[in-house]
Amino acid sequence: MKRFLDKIMLLDLFAGLGITAKHLFKKKVTVQYPEERREPTHRFRGMFRLDEERCIKCTLCARDCPIDIIYIDWHQEVNPVTEKKEKVLDRFDIDVQRCMFCGLCEEACPTEPKSIWLTSKTYELATYERWQNLYVDIDELQDWKVRPEYTDKEVV
Amino acid sequence: MTEPGSGAQTLFDLKEMELNFGPQHPSTHGVLRLKLKVDGERIVDCYPIIGYLHRGTEKLFELHPYFQNVPHTDRMDYVAAATNNLAYVAAVERLFGLTVPPRARYIRTLLCELQRISSHLLWLATHAIDIGAMTPFFYTFREREIILDLFEEYCGARLTLNCMRPGGQPFDLTVGWEERCREFIDDFPSKIDEYEGLLTENRIWKKRTVGVGVLDPDVAVDYGVTGPLLRGSGVNWDLRKATPYEAYGEVEFDVPLGKNGDTYDRYIIRMEEMRQSSRIITQCLDKLPEGKIMAHRPRVMKGPKVGEAYAAIEAPKGVLGFYIVSDGKPGPYRCRVRPPSFMNLQVLPEMTRNHLLSDLVAIIGTTDIVLGEIDR
Amino acid sequence: MMESVLELLGPELYYGALTPALKIAVLLFVGILPVITYLVLAERKILGYIQVRLGPNRVGPWGLLQPIADVMKLLVKEDVIPNRAIRWAFILAPCLVVGPAFVIFAVIPVGPPAAEPGGLDLFITDVNVGLLFIVAMATIAVYGLIIGGWSSNSKFSLLGGLRSAAQMISYEVPQGFALVAALLLAGSMSMVGIVEAQKAAGVWFVFPQFLGFFIYFVAGVAESNRNPFDLPEAESELVAGYHTEYSGMRFALFFLGEYANMIVISAVAVTLYFGGWYRPFPNVEALSFLDFPFLPAGLVAVFWFAVKVFAFLFVYIWFRGTFPRYRFDQLMDLGWKWMIPLALLNIFLTALFKLVL
Numbered sequence: 001m002k003r004f005l006d007k008i009m010l011l012d013l014f015a016g017l018g019i020t021a022k023h024l025f026k027k028k029v030t031v032q033y034p035e036e037r038r039e040p041t042h043r044f045r046g047m048f049r050l051d052e053e054r055c056i057k058c059t060l061c062a063r064d065c066p067i068d069i070i071y072i073d074w075h076q077e078v079n080p081v082t083e084k085k086e087k088v089l090d091r092f093d094i095d096v097q098r099c100m101f102c103g104l105c106e107e108a109c110p111t112e113p114k115s116i117w118l119t120s121k122t123y124e125l126a127t128y129e130r131w132q133n134l135y136v137d138i139d140e141l142q143d144w145k146v147r148p149e150y151t152d153k154e155v156v
Numbered sequence: 157m158t159e160p161g162s163g164a165q166t167l168f169d170l171k172e173m174e175l176n177f178g179p180q181h182p183s184t185h186g187v188l189r190l191k192l193k194v195d196g197e198r199i200v201d202c203y204p205i206i207g208y209l210h211r212g213t214e215k216l217f218e219l220h221p222y223f224q225n226v227p228h229t230d231r232m233d234y235v236a237a238a239t240n241n242l243a244y245v246a247a248v249e250r251l252f253g254l255t256v257p258p259r260a261r262y263i264r265t266l267l268c269e270l271q272r273i274s275s276h277l278l279w280l281a282t283h284a285i286d287i288g289a290m291t292p293f294f295y296t297f298r299e300r301e302i303i304l305d306l307f308e309e310y311c312g313a314r315l316t317l318n319c320m321r322p323g324g325q326p327f328d329l330t331v332g333w334e335e336r337c338r339e340f341i342d343d344f345p346s347k348i349d350e351y352e353g354l355l356t357e358n359r360i361w362k363k364r365t366v367g368v369g370v371l372d373p374d375v376a377v378d379y380g381v382t383g384p385l386l387r388g389s390g391v392n393w394d395l396r397k398a399t400p401y402e403a404y405g406e407v408e409f410d411v412p413l414g415k416n417g418d419t420y421d422r423y424i425i426r427m428e429e430m431r432q433s434s435r436i437i438t439q440c441l442d443k444l445p446e447g448k449i450m451a452h453r454p455r456v457m458k459g460p461k462v463g464e465a466y467a468a469i470e471a472p473k474g475v476l477g478f479y480i481v482s483d484g485k486p487g488p489y490r491c492r493v494r495p496p497s498f499m500n501l502q503v504l505p506e507m508t509r510n511h512l513l514s515d516l517v518a519i520i521g522t523t524d525i526v527l528g529e530i531d532r
Numbered sequence: 533m534m535e536s537v538l539e540l541l542g543p544e545l546y547y548g549a550l551t552p553a554l555k556i557a558v559l560l561f562v563g564i565l566p567v568i569t570y571l572v573l574a575e576r577k578i579l580g581y582i583q584v585r586l587g588p589n590r591v592g593p594w595g596l597l598q599p600i601a602d603v604m605k606l607l608v609k610e611d612v613i614p615n616r617a618i619r620w621a622f623i624l625a626p627c628l629v630v631g632p633a634f635v636i637f638a639v640i641p642v643g644p645p646a647a648e649p650g651g652l653d654l655f656i657t658d659v660n661v662g663l664l665f666i667v668a669m670a671t672i673a674v675y676g677l678i679i680g681g682w683s684s685n686s687k688f689s690l691l692g693g694l695r696s697a698a699q700m701i702s703y704e705v706p707q708g709f710a711l712v713a714a715l716l717l718a719g720s721m722s723m724v725g726i727v728e729a730q731k732a733a734g735v736w737f738v739f740p741q742f743l744g745f746f747i748y749f750v751a752g753v754a755e756s757n758r759n760p761f762d763l764p765e766a767e768s769e770l771v772a773g774y775h776t777e778y779s780g781m782r783f784a785l786f787f788l789g790e791y792a793n794m795i796v797i798s799a800v801a802v803t804l805y806f807g808g809w810y811r812p813f814p815n816v817e818a819l820s821f822l823d824f825p826f827l828p829a830g831l832v833a834v835f836w837f838a839v840k841v842f843a844f845l846f847v848y849i850w851f852r853g854t855f856p857r858y859r860f861d862q863l864m865d866l867g868w869k870w871m872i873p874l875a876l877l878n879i880f881l882t883a884l885f886k887l888v889l
Contacts, residue, residue, distance in 0.1 A: 012357040013855070019353045020291055020582045020854045029298050030586045041305075043312035043327070066224040102227035102318045107326060119312065175687050182771060197691065197860060288759065288857025294583035360760055360856045513691070514769050514859045 040121045045101045047122040048094055050141035054115035057087035061105035061116050069095040070105060092138040097130070116141075172200055175513075179208050183286045183517045186527030188501075190516075197513045202505045206498075209531040217491035222248050222322060222460075225491075230316035232495065233529040235278050238264075238271035238307075239471040241320040246401065246467035247478035248322040249451075251460045256402075257448040260324040265403040266337070266440045267310070267319060268469075269433040273344070274303040275472035275524075276426050276433075280351060283423070283521035287364050292351050299347050302340050309333055324450035338441055341434045348430055356424070365420035369507040369519035372417065379506070380499040383474025384425045385523060389417035395470040407439040419522045426524075459486045473497050473524050493532060497525040555656050559637055568791045569599035575849045582853040609780035614685060617777065621683035626782045628676030629789035632669040633796055639665055640799045641724050643809045643833035655724065662723040663715055666800060667708055670755065673789065674700045677764060680786070681774035692773025695860060696764030700755055702867040707751035709875030713744040713882040714804045727808030734815045738805040740885070743878045745805045747871055749844075752797035754863070757790060758848055760855035761863060798844035799837075806840050809833035 031038060040046060062070040073090040106117050127134060175192040178184035187208035193201040213232060217225050229244045230237040242264055249256065256264075277296040284292040304314040309330055311319035319326070355361045371381070373389040386393055394411045396404040412428035414421030462484045468477035474496025483489040500523045507519050538546045573588065573595065580587025588595035613622055639662040641655035659665050674697060681693015714737055715721055718729035730737055738745045754761035765773030775786045802808060811832075824832050858866070 010359075012359050016354045016358050016854045017850060019350060020850065023291075023295075023584055024578070024581050026584055028581070028586050029301070029584050032586075032589075041309040041312070041330075043310070043330070044308060045312040064224060066220055066227055100227055100231075100316065101313065102230075102316070103312060104224060104227065104318075173687060183769065197695075284856065288762070289855060290579075291583050291853050294585060298584055354854065355856070358856065360858055363862050364856055364859055512860060514763075514857075517769050 040123060043119060044121055044123070045103045045118040046120050047118070047125060048096070048099075048136065048141055049117055049120050050092060050138065051115045052089060052092075052138065052142060054111050054113070055089070055092075056111060056115070057089060058110060060108040060110060064104045064108035066102065066104060067098055067100065069098050071095075089138060092141060094136050094141065095134070096125070096136055097134045171195060177516070183282075183520065185282060185520060185525055188520070188525065188527055188530075190504075192513075192516070194513065199508050199511055199513065199516060202508045202516070204501055204504055206501070206527070206530050209527045211532065213532040214491055214493060217488055219487065221486040222251075222488065225488075226320065226322075227316065227318045230318055231528060232493065232532055233275075233471065233473065233476070233497070233526045234315060235526055236271045236275040236472045237315060237317040238267040238319055239275075239469060239476060241317065242268055242402070243467060243469045243471065243476045244478050245320045245322045246469060247465050247480045250465040250467050251463065251480055251482055252322060252453075253460075254323045254451045254453060256324050256451055258403075258445045259328075259447045260449045260451075261402045262440050262444050263325050263329060263449065264320060265407070266437055266444075267307075267317075268402070269436045269440070270303050270306060270337075272433045272472045273430050274300045276430050277303075279426060279472075279521075279524045280423075283518075283524075284355060286517040286521040287361065289355065289358075289361070292354055295347070295350060295354075299340075299344065306333065306337055306340065309336070321450070323453045324448070326450075328449050334441055334444070337437065341437050341441075344434050345431055348427060352427060356427070362420065364514070364518055365423055365522075366418055367416070368419045368511065368515045369522060370416060370418045371503060371507055375503065375506055376417070379503045381474070381503055382496050382499060383471070383524075384422050384429065385474065385500050385503070387411065388414035388422035388425050390414055395468060395475055399468075401467075401469055403440060403443075404436075406443065407436050409433075409436050419518055422522050459484045468494065471496055473526070473529075474500060493529075495529040495532065497523075497527075497529045501525050501530060552656055556638070559656065560634065563642075564634065564637060564792065564795065567795065568788060569603060571791050571795070571845060572602065572787075573599045574845075575852070578846065578849045579853050582850070603784070606781055606784040611780040611782060612777075614777050616685045618683040618685065621679045622777075623782070625676045625680030625683060626778070626785035626789070628679065629673050630676075630785050630792065632672040633789050633792035636666050636669045636796045637799075639723055640796070640803060641727065641808060642799075642837045643830050645724055658722055658724045660720075660722045660725075663711055663721045663726075663804075666796075667704070667711065670793075670796070671704060673793065676786075676789065677774050680778070681764075684774070684777035686777050688770045688772075689774050689776045692764045692770045692776065695770075696757065696774055698860075699757075699761065699763060699863060699867075702864060703751040703754040703761075703871070706747050706867065706871035706875040707755060709872065709879055710744040710748035710751065711804065713875075713879045714741055714748075716879070716882050716886055717741060718804075723803050723808075726804055727810065730807045731810055731814050736805060736807045741805060741878075741882070743874060744882070745801070747875050747878065748805070749797075749801055751867075751871060752801065753848065753851065754867070756793040756797055756848075758794065759852040760857055762857060763860055763863060794845060794848055795841065798841045798848070801844055802837060802840040809837040811836050 057072070057074045059072045059074075062068070062072045071091060071093040074087045075090060076085050077088045078084070079086045101118060103118050106114055106119075109116050125134075172193050172195050175194050177190040177192050179187040179189040184190065189205040189208065191203040191205060192199055211231070213228055216228050220228075226241055226244060229240040232240050248254075277300045281293040281296040281300075284290070307317055307319070308314045310333060311317050311327060313319075371385060371389045373386075373391050376386050376389045377391060382393065390413050392411060392413055395401070396409075397411055409432045410428075412425045412432070414425050460482045462482055464479065464481045466477060466479045468475050470476075475494065476496055477494035479492040479494070480488045481490040504519065504523060507523075508516050511519065537550070541550060576598075577587040577595070588598040591597040591601045613619060638656040639659050641658065643655070645655070645658065677696040677700070678693045681689045681691075681696065684690075715726065717733075717737055717740060718726040720726055720729060726737075753759075757764050763773075764770075765775065770776070775783055778786060807814065824835075
């Protein structure tokens, strides 16, 4: 009998309509992007940073990178102050175009604190051209120029 | 049917027409292509064509040391990266003979179950939208977003997690993660009720799913189908119960089984699995032991002994196995993946035969395939 | 000014040609087209709110300029005609969908006829077989869909066209039957007459004719190819159904036709079952404040008509946000095995009721 009533009264359909009607007045979950931004968590893997002072030029990060996009060249020099031999970086480039942000380079880094890290909380890495800004060298890695924040007013 | 190319033919001379379904069709879930033979709307034959997302993952595994391969596994079943990671690291641990500390095992179980929920939510969203109900999509994504936030907090990524290492976990849980997870899980069953309110009893939903794509248990076993597809046909085979790995032996949960093996049963099973997953997560949070999260291993690993190892886990879509052959070098000699989606896709022609075109999308939805895993 | 025009043209031309033409222009460019464009916005907004998101809100305040942006985009887009398409039919099809949908508005009264002779009727014409005219016109739209699906020379379009043919033809039958019951009750086929009959009876026809209204509305949803009966353009199955190959303005015409059909179905439902332009309970004096006596009567009539129509349109959108889609054979089942017998039963009961009274 109840099943018959259900069939006639379309109760199942009205239950669904009720749920959608309830949601009509619920708080919306949209994040209005250019005005509101999500703050990435502390462990969020974003753009690279490098601290040349801390780096011991061991190239472990380059070796641990699964897709070999870290290019490191160095030579030895005698430090005029301490008169000890030191490694000096010639080149520390990362081809971020191909990077998959796995964070293995950071994990491989033996220094404490890490000399290369991804937790810079940057996620607006999009560019309009392929070649723009996605091949970063040592200067950029140390002082990552945060791109102008995206606004919907911007016209390119 | 007349020979193709045998002269001037128009569409209407043929009784059966060939229909190319995908790879750019809105509901083939990625880049699946189906060659269909249809008589009107009735499907006479269905022939899946795969390979549009082939990236040579298995070959890539051979080129890298064991520890660099984890990020590649993220990209196979890209909606369930944690379970992929687990299957791979489990195989590597077996090869190296590493023992994972208990806390790491629990964290892995937590992550895998969260991943199972998020994968099932994505499945529900796309399945419902295939059948024409567009609203569940947004409700499920609302919850999936919270899970992804939890992942982001734990390991720094939302989709391609790279959150496990052979031997244990790379990070411990952050402060407050447990509370946030518990908060979500306590609330989650009521959200499932919401989805079910929209679909389970709905007569249109029932008409579209009951009796559609019936999969015979014998056929399912013959094809090597696993996961909710197999359990929908009533075969009790869940690796979490059959060969408990990580912390699954220490938590209580039920394995839902279907009776008829149709799309509706599989829908009910996946809904129930989400509830069971939240049960597992609650228990894991309660029991979470203190202690180390990484097994003792040297900083730079040498290659393992010559040998082979196979590890399989119950991924959201079925049994996911990694078979690794070692020749003593730092990287695998050969790595073979047993992806659940690939086996599940094989029964598609069996399931769709003599159904209508509308059922085809329902059946593709119910197999829950991810092309990244099929093509690798 | 109007008097001088009347003198210039003579009453025959003035009443026979100029006023209807002006009314058509006003109805089309002030009434229907803006309503349709903003209906699209309203649909996206309401759907968004149902789906816990905000809907379009970037173009203009609250997204109010979105429809204009959409129309501009569709107008300037390239109009692609597939190489192997049958050109004349391909071009004809969208017109066949839009044209009849607009023509139907000619007999729909949005307000009462003029109080004194020579005044302004709030409808373009009151045909004494108005209902028949509507049914006849609504039938033509089917050809547009079939021709569109067939002439595209694409398999998905063809399947969509065939689906729409089967669906619309089988749902026209119960819809027509439901209308027959209503006009039995009203004793008139003129739209104005039906509204007046409801006022005279003191009750909306939806109450004595609930079954008829239900059948009419469900069939109407199917007629206008909306969820849960949107099989001809089922996105997840047939890409876009009969208009897969259409782009730019021709696609917009199909789109326009669909929404115009929605409004037509709602307007007819309001006229037939919900008392047309009258306020709720037109014979209850206590509610006369609902007539807003300080406003011109014509405006109030249009207001009430619009409110009722929008309520229906909201239900359409609500359906779309809630229900899955039927399957082709199930749709036919529903139509032939349930709707038509029920509609016949409804006619029988109504006739019996008339006979007894």
